[in-house]
Amino acid sequence: MSHQVRVEPSGHTFEVATNETVLNAALRHGLALPYSCRNGTCGTCKGRLLEGEVAYAGQPPALTDEDEANGLALFCQAEAISDLTIEVREVGALTEIPVRTMPARIQQMERLADDVIRLGLKVPQNERLQFLAGQYVDLLLRDGRRRSYSLANPPHDDALLEFHVRHMPGGRFTDALFNGDYKEKDILRLEGPLGSFFWREESEGPAILVAGGTGFAPIKAIVEHALAEETERPLHVYWGVRALRDLYLGTLAEQWATEHANVTFTPVFSQPEGDSGGARTGYVHEAVLADFPDLSGFEVYASGPPAMVEALRESLPGQGLDPERLYADAFEPAG
Numbered sequence: 245m246s247h248q249v250r251v252e253p254s255g256h257t258f259e260v261a262t263n264e265t266v267l268n269a270a271l272r273h274g275l276a277l278p279y280s281c282r283n284g285t286c287g288t289c290k291g292r293l294l295e296g297e298v299a300y301a302g303q304p305p306a307l308t309d310e311d312e313a314n315g316l317a318l319f320c321q322a323e324a325i326s327d328l329t330i331e332v333r334e335v336g337a338l339t340e341i342p343v344r345t346m347p348a349r350i351q352q353m354e355r356l357a358d359d360v361i362r363l364g365l366k367v368p369q370n371e372r373l374q375f376l377a378g379q380y381v382d383l384l385l386r387d388g389r390r391r392s393y394s395l396a397n398p399p400h401d402d403a404l405l406e407f408h409v410r411h412m413p414g415g416r417f418t419d420a421l422f423n424g425d426y427k428e429k430d431i432l433r434l435e436g437p438l439g440s441f442f443w444r445e446e447s448e449g450p451a452i453l454v455a456g457g458t459g460f461a462p463i464k465a466i467v468e469h470a471l472a473e474e475t476e477r478p479l480h481v482y483w484g485v486r487a488l489r490d491l492y493l494g495t496l497a498e499q500w501a502t503e504h505a506n507v508t509f510t511p512v513f514s515q516p517e518g519d520s521g522g523a524r525t526g527y528v529h530e531a532v533l534a535d536f537p538d539l540s541g542f543e544v545y546a547s548g549p550p551a552m553v554e555a556l557r558e559s560l561p562g563q564g565l566d567p568e569r570l571y572a573d574a575f576e577p578a579g
């Protein structure tokens with residue numbers, strides 16, 4: 245049994261099977277609906293249900309009763325129980341890049357902080373992972389589980405695929421990585437590119453790039469890509485961490501600001517320890533709000549924990565940001 249889904253405003257249609265989510269069916273038919281986490285926590289896939297009915301296996305965290313009362317649905321979790329008409333903005337640039345699975349060899353494991361390793365993976369010589377700055381891949385582990393990590397290198401600099409892996413004690417993959425159970429030359433498999441978080445090439449005007457913790461990885465890819473393209477757009481980079489010890493590539497971000505007149509860098513510490521060296525303290529969204537009383541004409545790219553992304557979504561439009569110009573990648577660090 246399947247149902248027909250019509251997407252507005254594009255008018256595209258596709259079939260969704262029983263027990264299949266609307267997002268998976270759309271992706272299977274080559275339509276690029278926006279998404280990030282695919283597990284109901286980030287809210288990126290939220291759209292309007294104009295006609296028809298959907299059901300959820302459980303209440304997804306990113307969908308409130310109020311959302312449902314307002315006719316919104318979370319398409320990464322919604323299953324169709326009738327034909328549907330939905331309203332969601334399709335992401336044009338994703339459609340041309342195929343999602344592929346390929347082997348990748350561990351080439352580099354570098355401690356960037358006590359609890360962060362820079363993992364460098366190399367794909368076979370005759371392969372190339374095409375992606376947009378900001379996207380992520382799934383690492384497919386030996387036990388069949390997956391772990392999602394953003395690519396931290398820009399697309400043009402892809403000799404090594406770079407990932408920032410935070411240790412989540414008790415998590416199988418990161419425990420093994422931090423215990424030294426993975427060695428250089430070990431082979432992993434990856435699937436990607438994934439996600440609709442990427443730098444919008446065609447946009448103009450200033451951009452604010454907000455990272456939380458290892459959410460710095462895709463922001464790094466975006467900034468390095470934009471600088472390689474010699475963008476003249478002002479780029480305001482904010483990085484929210486607990487304390488100075490978490491600012492694992494702070495010198496690199498400072499270097500962007502020193503070498504490029506259009507880049508600023510503002511670290512923000514939520515739990516400063518001792519002398520914060522004059523750095524800002526508090527939550528990163530509060531620093532952005534304090535620095536930019538008028539956000540009209542800005543674009544915001546945010547990558548980090550769901551609470552940070554939610555705080556930005558709730559507060560920035562109040563200072564004039566067009567909600568359609570807030571692009572977010574919300575994730576809980578994978579174990």
Ligand code: FES
Nearest residue numbers: 280282286287320
């Ligand atoms: Fe659906 Fe994140 S909540 S993609």
